[in-house]
Amino acid sequence: MIVQLRYNWAVSDIYLYNSLTRKKEKLEALRQTQGKPEVGMYTCGPTVYNYQHIGNFRTMTLSDILRRTLIFNSYKVKFVRNITDIDDKTIKGAADAKMELAEFTKKYTQIFFEDLKELNILPADVDTKATDYIEEMIDYNKALVEKGLAYVENDGSVYFDISKFTNYGKLSRIKKRQLQTGTRILSDEYAKEDVQDFALWKSVKPDEFGYESPWGRGRPGWHIECSVMSQKNLGDTFDIHVGGIDLLFPHHENEIAQSEGKTGKEFVNYFVHGEFLLVDGAKMSKSLKNFYTVSDIEKQGFDPLALRYFYLTGHYRNILNFTWESLESAQNALTRLKAQMVELKNATRSQLSKEKLEKVKKYQNEFLVAVNDDLNTPQALAVLWEVLKSNIPSEDKYDLVLSFDEVLGLNLAKVSQVSQVMQVPQEVQKLVDEREKLRKAGKFEESDLVREHLEEMGYAVEDTVHGPKVKKL
Ligand code: AMP
Ligand code: ZN
Numbered sequence: 001m002i003v004q005l006r007y008n009w010a011v012s013d014i015y016l017y018n019s020l021t022r023k024k025e026k027l028e029a030l031r032q033t034q035g036k037p038e039v040g041m042y043t044c045g046p047t048v049y050n051y052q053h054i055g056n057f058r059t060m061t062l063s064d065i066l067r068r069t070l071i072f073n074s075y076k077v078k079f080v081r082n083i084t085d086i087d088d089k090t091i092k093g094a095a096d097a098k099m100e101l102a103e104f105t106k107k108y109t110q111i112f113f114e115d116l117k118e119l120n121i122l123p124a125d126v127d128t129k130a131t132d133y134i135e136e137m138i139d140y141n142k143a144l145v146e147k148g149l150a151y152v153e154n155d156g157s158v159y160f161d162i163s164k165f166t167n168y169g170k171l172s173r174i175k176k177r178q179l180q181t182g183t184r185i186l187s188d189e190y191a192k193e194d195v196q197d198f199a200l201w202k203s204v205k206p207d208e209f210g211y212e213s214p215w216g217r218g219r220p221g222w223h224i225e226c227s228v229m230s231q232k233n234l235g236d237t238f239d240i241h242v243g244g245i246d247l248l249f250p251h252h253e254n255e256i257a258q259s260e261g262k263t264g265k266e267f268v269n270y271f272v273h274g275e276f277l278l279v280d281g282a283k284m285s286k287s288l289k290n291f292y293t294v295s296d297i298e299k300q301g302f303d304p305l306a307l308r309y310f311y312l313t314g315h316y317r318n319i320l321n322f323t324w325e326s327l328e329s330a331q332n333a334l335t336r337l338k339a340q341m342v343e344l345k346n347a348t349r350s351q352l353s354k355e356k357l358e359k360v361k362k363y364q365n366e367f368l369v370a371v372n373d374d375l376n377t378p379q380a381l382a383v384l385w386e387v388l389k390s391n392i393p394s395e396d397k398y399d400l401v402l403s404f405d406e407v408l409g410l411n412l413a414k415v416s417q418v419s420q421v422m423q424v425p426q427e428v429q430k431l432v433d434e435r436e437k438l439r440k441a442g443k444f445e446e447s448d449l450v451r452e453h454l455e456e457m458g459y460a461v462e463d464t465v466h467g468p469k470v471k472k473l
Contacts, residue, residue, distance in 0.1 A: 012365075014073060014372045016066075016240075017317060019248060019271040020171055024374055029075065030239050030269065038076040040238035041067060042230040042268075043124075044247055047084040048108035049093035051293045054307060054322060055244075055277040055284050057119060061308060062274040062316045062375070063242040064121040068407045069371045080233045081124040083109055085131050087222045088188045091209055101209055102131070115294040118304040120409045126233050130225040137220045137228050138213050140262065141200045149261040156203035156216035159184050162195070165257045169195075171271060172249035188222035198254055200224050223254035227267075231259060241268040248273055274316045281321055297327070305410055306331035312377040312408060338415045338473045339460050340388055341401060346462075347394030356392045363387050363400055371407050380408065415473070428459050428470065435461065436468050 014027040029037035043063040046052050052060075063081070070077045084090070085105035094104035109129070116123075130137075141158050144150035149164045162168045169175065174195050184197045199221040204210035210217040230238065236259070243252065252271060259267035276283070279290040297307050310330035314320035352360065363383060370379035387400050405412040431454055438447035451461055455473065462469045 012073070012368045012372050014069065015374050016270055016272055017374050018269075019252075019273050020268075025270070027239075027270065030237065033076055036074055036076050039070055039078070039240060040234035041070075041077055041079045041240040041242065042226070042234060042238065043079070043081045043241075044226055044243040044251070045081045045083050046108075046112055047087055047089050048105040048112060049089040050108060051295075052108075052112050052115060053284050054279075054292050054294065054297065057115065057121075057294060057307070058277040058311050058316075058320065059242070059244040059274045060116065060121055061119060061311045062272075064119075064409060065312075065316075065371075065375055065377060065407065066240070066242065066272065067122065068409060069375060072407050073368075073372065078126070078234065079122075079124050080126040080128060080230060082226060082229045083112070083127065083129040084222065084225060085109065085129045086209075086219060086225075087130075091219075094209075105129075115304075118294050118298070119308050120305060120411050122409075128229040128233065130220065130229065133225070133228050133232065134211050134220065136232055137224050138201075138211075140224060140228050140258070141220075142214065143262050144200065144258065147261065150200055152215050153184075153203075156201075156213075156218060157199055158201035158215055159197040160200050160254065160257060160261075161197055162257060165261045167260060168257050169253065171256055172253045174249065174253070195250075198223060198250065200258070223251055224258060226251070227255045227258045227262075230255075231263075231267075236263040236265050236267075238268060240270045240272060242272045242274070245273045245275055275319045277311075277320050277322055279322045292322075300324070302327055302331050303334065306334050309334045309410060312381055315378055316375055334410065335455065335458065335473050337384075337388075337401075337410070338412065339455055341398065341412050341415055342460050342462065342471060342473075344394045344398035344401075347398065349395050350393050352393065352396065356396070359390060359392050360396050360400065363390070363392075364403075367400075367404050367407075377408070380404065384408070428454065428457060431457075432459075432461055432468055432470055439463075 015024045016027055017023070018025045027039075029039050031038040041063070043060070045060075046056055063079075067077055067079050083105075086101065090101060090105050094101040097104055141150060144160065145152060145158060150158050150160050152158050184199070201213060201215060201218050201220060201224075203216055203218045206217070210219045230241070241252065241255075248271075256267050278284070279292065282288055282290060284291045294304050294307065297304060306327060307330070310322070310327055311320070313330065363386065367380055367383045370376045370383055373379075384401055384404050387397055387404075390397070392400075402413055431450055435447045435450040435454070438444075438450065454461055458473050460471045460473050462471065
């Protein structure tokens with residue numbers, strides 16, 4: 001729901017950095033419906049063998065911001081996100097946990113969806129999981145073998161022959177001379193140095209997890225999963241494919257080879273890759289004890305939306321370094337923002353003067369230009385704070401910020417509507433009473449100090465005709 005404003009947004013073009021061309025390009029949607037551009041968008045979701053960390057969620061937030069930006073610009077979006085529930089890692093994880101694969105992956109899938117909700121990431125239009133598409137994957141591989149782009153090994157594994165696809169390397173710009181055709185790679189992930197034929201179908205031993213196929217019992221390779229799930233839901237060619245930068249090679253390169261090899265058509269028009277989140281300057285890993293989940297963030301007393309705010313402070317194409325101090329700054333900013341929204345919410349409507357109307361339009365344009373310029377969220381946040389500092393009427397500040405939040409997703413509408421009765425901790429209630437006494441005695445400076453203290457504790461006080469009302473920020 002877009003907030004109904006008293007003024008119209010200017011229509012602007014959207015520019016995205018396309019990894020295929022290594023350039024910022026104007027977005028041209030493939031289709032139009034009832035005069036509106038329509039976009040198909042696919043994001044490589046998680047491999048559900050473990051808890052997702054805050055790095056994974058940076059990429060999930062990127063695709064959410066992109067999708068919200070498109071909707072904000074009146075695009076119709078069909079958004080598909082997958083769950084990789086069968087690959088080397090999930091199979092090993094289930095075996096180590098002595099669990100059925102489906103039972104094992106279900107646990108981590110559920111946690112993933114709960115965390116998405118905590119971060120206010122909109123539900124996908126279509127959630128896919130690889131094990132629901134096995135038949136389609138077998139058919140896809142059959143077509144590749146029939147076209148001579150794939151071959152079957154003696155053990156019943158099927159490989160994509162990269163020498164047969166002339167455009168191999170179009171995304172990663174891997175030079176042809178680096179290609180080692182005829183040498184094969186069976187594992188799902190491999191390094192840049194290994195530019196080799198990759199498995200579309202892996203044969204399995206009788207006691208291993210697998211499915212019947214024309215080539216014997218086996219299971220799909222990782223890359224084929226995304227080609228099948230994206231194209232089944234979005235068509236042979238679709239608009240935008242999103243993922244972390246680590247997926248550019250080999251995953252997305254191989255998706256292109258399979259898909260364009262099979263259909264002879266362009267697979268994706270825009271590839272959008274998000275940079276990594278580091279923790280204290282290092283890659284996240286269990287051994288370094290710097291592997292954090294959304295629930296770790298909450299356990300430290302942070303609002304998961306403070307993590308979202310933190311993501312927004314960096315441009316998605318730059319590395320972002322997570323520290324607890326930076327999360328604290330984000331939390332403070334979010335708390336201040338929420339407190340201001342609570343205050344602004346209750347302002348009465350007034351006529352806009354011409355000069356102020358111009359200012360409102362200027363801020364609208366600045367925000368739109370920022371997000372439409374390759375999702376410049378740090379700039380968008382700067383515009384938001386400028387609005388709050390400005391002298392435009394309170395209700396216009398409120399409307400504007402709430403409309404910005406359609407893209408930023410900090411759940412500000414909900415904050416301002418909170419009016420529920422809640423249990424107030426004793427120490428908070430004491431401070432509220434103390435502030436009220438000071439206020440009644442006309443000691444406003446002191447009462448304001450108590451109010452600030454309460455805000456730091458995460459509570460806002462509102463003075464109503466019935467006395468002070470406390471709200472959790
Ligand atoms: P995975 O579960 O490893 O398949 O990753 C799911 C998504 O998260 C992929 O798009 C990855 O590129 C992305 N990702 C993994 N690690 C990070 C990180 N540290 N920062 C940002 N994105 C990441
Ligand atoms: Zn993928």
